[in-house]
Amino acid sequence: MLSIGEFSKMCGVSTKTLRYYDEIGLINPEEINPGNGYRYYAVRQLKKMLFINRLKSYHFSLEEMRVILDLEEDLFEEKLRSALLRKSMEIQDKLKAYEYILKQMSNDITSLDNGIPLMSYLDNIDVQLVETQPMTILYIRQMMSSHDYASGYGSYFGKLYEKIAVNKLTMLGTPMTIYHSPEYYPSGNDTEFAIPIKELVKGSRDLPGGLCAKSVLKGSYSELTSVFAKLREWVEQEGYELVESPYEIYLTDPDQVTRTEDLVTEVYFPVKKK
Structure with a gap:
């Protein structure tokens, strides 16, 4: 048997962390001395602790690790492989995001070296006044936290695509997101996630057309806040006011685009003259 200190040293995990892992049921000591409360671990538990360390290094959350450790033995290898593939894809997405950030930082440094103000890129965002046509949209409306957006988009659009396929509906456009909250709440x-369709069915509604301030973003979705800011500034300067919820239309499928720069998103602000 190994004392908690010896086990800690062997695995490179603090005794405080081991006690916490015991509290949440991730890995429990083999034995606890009832007299003094000392904790002891079996040598065979080193393998389990090293496995936990590896999952942690792969950025699995404690809850994700607990789910894996609780898997039935006959399903363990298969489910573990699926979990590793999923986590690998998440890390690849993060790597792409960091690559984009590094490229953006490099461009900003170059601009500053050339005496160009950092935020001058806002001046290059084009805004047009357009008249949109009414459409019927199949939709799902949901309260979404900032952490839910990345996974939520694919999930809810997937449900809409499935409903379109099952009911043999006619798509008339690409996916769109409508933002109804009056302000940002973390x-x-x-x-509202929506896809334009031809038929008026249960779960669909009419989206009215009208005058809109429109801009097009070519690049990362992280730049959408810049487009929103530019549109809001334009609306104010040109004497208009926002009359309906703003929305985005995704002209490209992120799963089909290899470079972030190839993403194309239209942003619309429904407006009227003051």
Whole structure:
């Protein structure tokens, strides 16, 4: 048997962390001395602790690790492989995001070296006044926290695509997101996921057309806040006011685009003259 200190040293995990892992049921000591409360681990538990360390190094959360450790033995290898593939894809997405950030930082440094103000890129965002046509949209409306957006988009659009396929509906456009909350709430925002269709069916509604301030973003979705800011500034300067919820239309499928720069998103602000 190994004392908690010896086990800690062997695995490179602090005794405080081991006690916490015991509290949440991730890995429990083999034996606890009832007299003094000392904790002891079996040598065979080193393998389990090293496995936990490896999952942690792969950025699995404690809850994700617990789910894996609780898997039935006959399903363990298969489910573990699926979990590793999923986590690998998440890390690849993060790597792409960091690559984009590094490229953006490099461009900003070059601009500053050339005496160009950092935020001058806002001046290059084009805004047009357009008249949109009414459409019928199949939609799902949901409260979404900032942490839910990345996974939520694919999930809810997937449900809409499935409903279109099952009911043999006719798509008339690409996916769109409508933002109904009057301000940004980190805990959750009123978000509507929609796809334009021909038929008026249960779960669909009419989206009115009208005058809109429109801009097109070519690049990362992280730049959408810049487009929103530019549109809001334009609306104010040109004497208009926002009359309906702003929305985005995704002209490209992120799963089909290899470079972030190839993403194309239209942003619309429904407006009227003051």
